[in-house]
Amino acid sequence: KAGVTQTPRYLIKTRGQQVTLSCSPISGHRSVSWYQQTPGQGLQFLFEYFSETQRNKGNFPGRFSGRQFSNSRSEMNVSTLELGDSALYLCASSSLAGGDNEQFFGPGTRLTVL
């Protein structure tokens, strides 16, 4: 079974631009969560989607948004990029909406904002 895939793996943008990152969960998984990892703040939760509905949202500005499609693939968008948005963006998938289950992480997308 293929793992979680994220595209692109690396991205360079300039301040003020917007970016869209994609995550394809493990086949059959309906939950997708997104995380931001920076050296200063560590791993921080962005949001979670289950069956196309956002279930949880972390403490990030409205510039960060996401969505999930009917095939469970998810995208996250960051508008008006700032230098501080440079980070490793990770997504994780799970078969369940919560409860006693594990999550599987993708390799991440490394975003650099110049």
Add this chain to the structure above:
Amino acid sequence: DAKTTQPPSMDCAEGRAANLPCNHSTISGNEYVYWYRQIHSQGPQYIIHGLKNNETNEMASLIITEDRKSSTLILPHATLRDTAVYYCIARTSYAGNMLTFGGGTRLMVKP
């Protein structure tokens, strides 16, 4: 989710058992203890989780104290490939799949 506290770093000799402690003194009855690890610049990898009882799988063992205020992850025979940051996370079973990561423990396995 309850806050967890872990030592920032630990060393372990290759072939020896690595015992990684985690304090979660405010954990509630419906919170599981999860362990993930992250090898440099890769996505975190699930290791093991438990609620009350000790758990063992092919990767590790999880020992939870009777009062559930602390736990220990045991890697029985550490290898160089076990060098990673290990995260202990307390998570409720009904609040979705959100994980709250702390600083973790950076385990260095040395030859």
